[in-house]
Structures are given as structure tokens and as C-alpha cells.
Amino acid sequence: MxxxxxxxxxxxxxxxxxxxxxxxxxxxxxxxxxxxxxxxxxxxxxxxxxxxxxxxxxxxxxxxxxxxxxxxxxxxxxxxxxxxxxxxxxxxxxxxxxxxxxxxxxxxxxxxxxxxxxxxxxxxxxxxxxxxxxxxxxxxxxxFRPALDLLDIIPGINRAVAEVITAETGGDMSRFASAQHLASWSGLCPQADGQTLPPTSS
Known part of the structure; x- marks a missing residue:
């Protein structure tokens, strides 16, 4: 079953x-x-x-x-x-x-x-x-201000993007086993045809 x-x-x-x-x-x-x-x-x-x-x-x-x-x-x-x-x-x-x-x-x-x-x-x-x-x-x-402030200092990530990342992940990366798991969950893992894989969960 x-x-x-x-x-x-x-x-x-x-x-x-x-x-x-x-x-x-x-x-x-x-x-x-x-x-x-x-x-x-x-x-x-x-x-x-x-x-x-x-x-x-x-x-x-x-x-x-x-x-x-x-x-x-x-x-x-x-x-x-x-x-x-x-x-x-x-x-x-x-x-x-x-x-x-x-x-x-x-x-x-x-x-x-x-x-x-x-x-x-x-x-x-x-x-x-x-x-x-x-x-x-x-x-x-x-x-979520501490996580947001940390994201905001990363080059290439502005405040709005930092807010989106925080909203999508909750600002707690410990729930993901690795950076690869986070990339897969967020739908950023590339496929062979150049497309990205869909998120593995919601």
C-alpha cells in the first residue's frame, strides 16, 4: 500500500x-x-x-x-x-x-x-x-527581524528579496538538512533541460 x-x-x-x-x-x-x-x-x-x-x-x-x-x-x-x-x-x-x-x-x-x-x-x-x-x-x-537583517547584508539581495526569502522559509534554515535541500524545496535545482525542479513541499 x-x-x-x-x-x-x-x-x-x-x-x-x-x-x-x-x-x-x-x-x-x-x-x-x-x-x-x-x-x-x-x-x-x-x-x-x-x-x-x-x-x-x-x-x-x-x-x-x-x-x-x-x-x-x-x-x-x-x-x-x-x-x-x-x-x-x-x-x-x-x-x-x-x-x-x-x-x-x-x-x-x-x-x-x-x-x-x-x-x-x-x-x-x-x-x-x-x-x-x-x-x-x-x-x-x-x-523575523534578526533573520531579515542578516539576509539584507548579503550582496545582491535587497530588502524586498530578503523579505520574500524570510516569508518563504520562515527565516529558520535549520529545518533544511543542507543548502541542496533548501534549493530543491524552493524549486531552484536545475534539470538537464535547463528548467528548474518544482518545490518538493509547500
């Missing part, structure tokens, strides 16, 4: 995180999903601008930053003069006013303004929700 090994204690049980860790997972996973959706909104904005011939993303690295947002809002409100739009650039982007003027010299119609407004409003809603999750995660991280 397949259940016999388990009944006799011959199969190691899967790691089941305690409730505080599960709650923390819910929060960090929700934030990851919303952050991904926010990135998709930016991609839609870039595609919409490209359809008008505007190449703002080719000059401004972040079209939802202070400068990019000011230009988008001006376009939505009817400004079409590329020189006027380019002069809305702030800080280091002011060094690229000529390039911005060229990038903004295209056709932007009321149809595009309507869709841009929808996308920007959606972006703002997601941004606010992510901010709420950030605050809730910070509160929920209190019991």
Missing part, C-alpha cells in the same frame, strides 16, 4: 510553515503579484506611446518617473508641442531635452489620451496597494 511507508514513519513530512509565516507569505506573494501587474501597466503605456510614434521610453528610463509622468499628464490634457513637453524634464533628464523633443514629435490623439488616463489611474491604484502591503509586511516582519 502506498500509505504504508508514511504510516510507519519512513517518509519525512513536508515542511508546513507556522501560521505567522503563512500570513507573511500571503502578503509578500500578493505584493509580488501586484508589482508584476504594475510592470505590465508600464509596458502597456510604452506600447500605446509607440503606436503614436512617441519614443519617450527610448530617452527616459522610467516613463512613470517625475519627468515622464509630467509629460504624460500634459499630453493627456492636450499639450502637443514637443518643445513644451520636453521642457518638463527634471534633473539629469534636462540634459536630453533635444532628444526628448525629437521623441515627442508625433501624433497623439484624444483616443490615446483616454487610454493613457486609464492606464495611469490603474498604475496609481496598484502603487497605493503595494504601499499598503509594504507597511503590513513591515509589521508582520517584526518576529
Amino acid at each position: 502506498p500509505a504504508q511507508p508514511g504510516a510507519h514513519g519512513l517518509i519525512r513530512p513536508s515542511f508546513v510553515p507556522p501560521q505567522p509565516v503563512r500570513k507573511l507569505r500571503d502578503l509578500t506573494r500578493a505584493r509580488t503579484q501586484l508589482t508584476r501587474e504594475r510592470g505590465q501597466i508600464v509596458q502597456r503605456l510604452e506600447k500605446l506611446l509607440e503606436d503614436t510614434g512617441i519614443k519617450l521610453a527610448a530617452v527616459a528610463s522610467d516613463i512613470t518617473g517625475v519627468s515622464g509622468r509630467a509629460m504624460l499628464e500634459a499630453l493627456i490634457h492636450g499639450e502637443r508641442d514637443p518643445q513644451v513637453l520636453a521642457e518638463l524634464a527634471k534633473h539629469k533628464l534636462r540634459n536630453k531635452v533635444p532628444e526628448l523633443t525629437e521623441a515627442l514629435t508625433r501624433r497623439f490623439r484624444a483616443h490615446h489620451a483616454f487610454l493613457n488616463r486609464l492606464h495611469l489611474d490603474h498604475y496609481d491604484q496598484l502603487h497605493d496597494a503595494i504601499g499598503q502591503l509594504d507597511a503590513r509586511i513591515d509589521e508582520a516582519m517584526a518576529p
